[in-house]
Amino acid sequence: MNPRARLSPLALAGVTLGAAIMLAPLLWTILLSLKANSELMRDTASAFSGPYTLENYRAILVGSSVTHWLLNSLIVSLGTTAGVLVLCSLAGYGFARLDFPFRRSLFVFVLLGLAIPEQAVILPRHQLFAWLHLHNSYPGLILPGLVAPFGVFFMTQYFRALPAELDEAAMLDGASRFTLFWKVLLPLTRPAQATLGVFTFLGSWNDYWWPLISATRSARFTLTVGLASAQMNYAQTSGLGFLMAQAVFASLPILIVYIIFQKQIVAAMAGAAVR
């Protein structure tokens, strides 16, 4: 295969058809979101032609719960991302650079977590959080996301790859362990922080099952749970166009993150395959 060669006509046709299948649902959603609800009520085919309106988007911004859910999602996702970066950087440095009893066994113990799927722990965790009165709270939504064994593994690998001479030079200058970590090594891990951060943010933003059972009051809904309740109660709500505008609106923040961090995402995928 020559990477610079053009696609054969048959392959090009196949890929174009595939791309159309990927894009058509998105375009349909955008078209529906731009139509008046009363027109869609008569026939959704009216979405193929004008007149189009931004009324549904105005309705979201003025007096709907959607902006509130967006704020909840931002708080939970940013809180989770910050927490994961702090915890995984500390642990990654500890496992990669420091010598302490049971270091190897503890690292293996963390790696075991990679094989534990969410559904194996989610019911007892729900009970645990009920006892601690953490449901319908931001800490309740953030804490489970902080347990990221993959993040620890990822940061440990990254710290291990940094040259050991850096530590020795800094220690000769009389720097403490923490100064060394904070001033010298941490700034060098910025690319890894970006990758881990983007993935944590995406995962947290799109998480559904935990917020579904933990946030049962509308005031603490994240966007995923709010939109789920909106589509289940679709018959009673104010219409299809409004519903689809919510879908588009809820995708915007994640789309912005994707566009800004595209490079990190692709690099991380490549890393996952080589691992």
Place this chain on the structure above:
Amino acid sequence: MSGRRDRLAGFAFVGPFLALYAFLLIYPLFMGIGLSFHRADLFGARRFVGLENYARAFADPIAWQALWNTFKLTVLIVLPLTAITLALALALNRATRSAAIFRGIFFASSILSVTIVTLIWRFILTPDAGLVAKIVTALGGTPPAFLSDPNLTIPALAITTIWWSVGFPMMLFLAGLQQIPADMYEAAALDNAGPWTRLLRITLPSLRRTLILVVMLQTAAQLQLFGQAQLLTAGGPSGASRPVVLLIFEVAFGRWELGYAAALAELLFLLVLSVTLIQYWAVGRAAKDER
């Protein structure tokens, strides 16, 4: 290096993560196993019943139906998804601008949440208002009832999931293709090997590890399919598209039978764990063969 201070420092650095990890992952894991041996409700009343919940699971036709649905969904998603994403990666592993744009298009759906994906696909598939219905009606046909016909709900969930999931496996295959040394193809070109020979003799054998990884990761993921079924078909009609995780959810949070739900969750965990262990073993073996 100062030994004692290092030790203390070590625990200070790894301690915060380990404490949360033990408290929020390992402890619930064992708590769940314990719960599965009890009859328990949400309000804390519980009674030890031994293996009763497990016996009940094996005798429960609804549990078997859910397992069979999960199996059908997994096969219907993983096989086409693997073939499609491998083909896409082969076609789009090029340094051209158009290939980059296509890659972006195929990856875009992966960043959406399950709620948005089902919202979009509900109004593609629903027979009165959906996009498919509008197209079929315009062509003079009768739109199929994707979300209520017992023969169509599982395919509808599979299509939705494949549309949502092509991005990640495609990227894994692309990364795998990048790892194949160019001189292997140059040698083949000297031997006048055609494109099919190159695909079968060089590309596919070199992708073996990625192929195993994709199939196993996707199998483990689809065995746990939940949100699409809950939101798009509600597992219906009468359980025809209810996967195991949706059954666990309904038993736990609809009927409040936490002990039975925990037993079902442990059984599914064993299934997913065996897939994961096979993956580690097979990828490790393939990696050894490559050396």
